[in-house]
Amino acid sequence: MPQNKRYTQDEILFIKSNVKKLSVKEIAEKLDRSPKGVRSQIERLNIRLSDYERNKPHVWTDEELNYLKDNYKVVSDKNIGLYLSLPESVVLRKRLSLNLRKHKYVPYIQANYYRVYVDKKRYWLHRFNAEKKIGRQLLPTEPVHHIDGNKLNNSLENLYVCSNKQKHGYIHASLESVAFELVKSGLIKFDEDKGEYYL
Incomplete structure (x- = not known):
């Protein structure tokens, strides 16, 4: 219209x-x-x-304020609003008025990986932690492999820096080769009804 x-x-x-x-x-x-x-x-x-x-502007109770202060770093404004029965915009305005900023220190998921802000710069958390592990900045051509396959597990012992993409591909191929050996030995089985492998 x-x-x-x-x-x-x-x-x-x-x-x-x-x-x-x-x-x-x-x-x-x-x-x-x-x-x-x-x-x-x-x-x-x-x-x-x-x-x-x-x-009219919402009048915050002490209980609501304490919940906001205790949880703003780990709970989204939307979910705080749902818990307190308040619009997300009301929570956001109050949080900012109290200078409760969650910016850089709360990791968030993007493209199945964690991202994090550090000193106002955005990093992939697995690459940031891998640099800590090896003591230098990663080259753009150096992928980071998650040893247990969980892209959200960014503990130092779960990260391996590959020299290049080919090396990363080789690692995944070696895992598949080992998995098929376990199939041959009977440790991994295949469910034909579900069309999937299982232990």
């Missing part, structure tokens, strides 16, 4: 009937209008959103 189209009497009635219980975004979705357009129409109707309790 074109956003510059005049509001019908039915739309205006809908806004007046629902402004106390629905957010601007929810009203906009119901009317197939933009939130900005709906907010402008509400202003033209001389309706003050701030008069409604749900639009």
Whole structure:
């Protein structure tokens, strides 16, 4: 629907009937209008959103504040909001107002690997830890192999620096070769019904 189209009497009635219980975004979705357009129409109707309790700033209790302070480093704003029955945006604003910043020290998963911020720079955690292990910066051509196959296990003993991609490929091929030897010896079996190997 074109956003510059005049509001019908039915739309205006809908806004007046629902402004106390629905957010601007929810009203906009119901009317197939933009939130900005709906907010402008509400202003033209001389309706003050701030008069409604749900639009007033949330007053944080000591219990809520303590939960936020105790958990912001390891729990997302969204999940804190779900626990406290608050919108994620309310949690975010309060956290930032208290200068509770989770930026660099909380690893997050991207493309099945952990990433982490250190001194405002972003690193792949497995490469960052591998550099600690060998005592130097990795070359871009040096892949890091996860010995147990778990890409999220970045303990130093689980990381092996390969000299190049070919070496990394050789390691995976050697694992497959060993696995097939275990199949031959009966230690690994194949389930034909499920189409998968098992111990």
